[in-house]
Amino acid sequence: MKNTRVCLGAALTGLMLSTAACSGGAASTSEQDADGPIRIAVVTPQSGPYAEYGAEQREGIQFAADEANANGGIDGHKIELEFADDLGTAEGALAATQRLVQEKNARFVIGLVSSPEMAAVTPKLEAWDALMIGTQGQSDDLTGKSCTSRYFRVTANDTAGVNTLAYWLTEEDESQWDSIAADYSFGQASTTGVEDTIKEEGSELKVKLFSPLGTADFGSYLSQLSGKGGLVVSLAGGDAVNFLKQGLQFGVLQKYDTVLVNTGLSAATLKALNDDRLVGALGTNSWMPTADNAETKAFVEAYTEKNGHGPAENVGNGYLGMQTIFAGIEEAGSISPGDVAKALEGLTYDSIQGEVTMRAEDHQIEAPTYVGTVKKGEDGKLALVATATIPASENNPEPNPACRLD
């Protein structure tokens, strides 16, 4: 018995050491070949709760690279992708990114899913002479008090997400709302924003719940919801699927006049649930394949032709991230990450979101966000269909004053 404990302890310590061993912070020494290929480090979770998001990111990134290579490369350079699994943890992200940057000389980093992973890597980017594009994590801090000269975000941040949600909160005439949110920065920021907006509208937030990330059983939360007025759900990934499924089983979701989901009503969520009772639910997202603009339509068409199915939201986000790297390289006329970072500041370029600008002050993209309604398509599948576009001037009008880039 004692032996079992000792050995278990040893095994766990060994595991921890093996993940921590390669996460040092030594500066990079090797140089990239100025005429060589553009090496891109695709660091995504291939296991754990965010594995599906990782798979979507990789699809979008791969599609962008294949397309660019088929058209003769970017500024005369071929695109080479190097892949690594970040295990969905901050330590894993740091170790995997460092390995690709220093061993494979892949200085453009993309694909990380969650904000804590990105926050572990961004402080090292300058020492490694690398550049990172954020294609999913929403934390305001990444383009706020923790902003760095080498990190650029092409998706909405928490503030922009809440401002997008405000569209529905003001549009829907409910006298009271309930809220359930993930108990970390995304859910907390969302709930605070929702509460403020609802107050301004003269209605009331009656029930306010927070569930830990990865909650398996939402029964205790569902029993506390009133079922009256509207419900705002700020959960993502597997939590959103779990909550909506159990909410339908309890019959709680059906009682609300309005169910509004911040970001969580993704294609993957709707596919997993495949429940007609969700028709009419409202959602928001940083980008939607059903967005009403010519560039999105062209991308969705090209992607569907090649893959036989349409892109999920994060496929588009990954693709947009690659478009941003390409635009920066073309503007800089160089593949040195330092030159590309300078070129990207304030750059206006064409993307699947139409014309977008990378704000110089905090490296947050100025791009539209979208609101939509769940509808049943002709193929019998559910989809969040974009019904309105919130322009950048409304979703995120001011640079984050907490960001000091120099």
Place this chain on the structure above:
Amino acid sequence: MFVQVLNGLAFGVLLLVLSSGLALIFGLRGVVNFAHGAIYMLAAYVALSISDRTSFWIALLTVPILLALAGLLIDRYGLRFLVGRTPLDMVLLTFGITFVVADVVQTVWGTEARTIDPPAVLAGTTDLGFATYPTYRLFVIAIGLLVCAGLMAWLKLSRTGLFVRASGDDRVTAGAMGVNVDRVSATVVALGFGLAGLAGVLAGPYLTLSPAMGTEILITTFIVVVVGGLGSIGGPMIAALLIGLVNALATVQAPTLAAYVPYLLMLVVLLLRPQGIAGRRTAL
């Protein structure tokens, strides 16, 4: 309040079925089965495929049997050879199985979240007088409690149950008295895997399927077994229901503490009663 008790019971029963399997295998083979969560996850995915093609009821019957067979093979060709070796070898084997199963599931079923629909007869809600409650959860509670009552009766009353308890108490003496310890161990490992399989099938329509579901619940199951007492079967059963109930009530009464409740309970038990609620006084 009653609804919260039912919520606690539903999740507690799932932990109960899982932890009984874990405790059984530990009690007899002395193996901390790290693969238990992976087996539970695999069962849920196999149940998904079977219920998509046939019905949920067929999945409920076949999946536990299939996994019990897998358990039998793993015991016959794996665990049996490692008896007497250091516990680390056992850890390597069961930990290894976790990785293999996780990769197989990701390759075959993908990484996206999946759901199983409960059978039509269990899909709605039932009016209990004081509240309406999902029928499927009531079914999980009933099945889980029945299976565990059956398991206890089998251990206490049957001849094989007697052999299991005897071999768990003292392997060598039991062998000397003519008990075929290897066969008893194989039965127990098969039963443990079968119970993990049952928990997986039951969890399918209740929770959501994802490759991470095994790891998430395994940690809570380990806490259940530690609180209940290593080497005991009844202890973890009480602990599973206790943790389910305390968790459900804490979520309502003290939401900020809810996530810590299982760990706090474990801390208190380890400080005041290190052998757990019903653990053995002597080391194995």
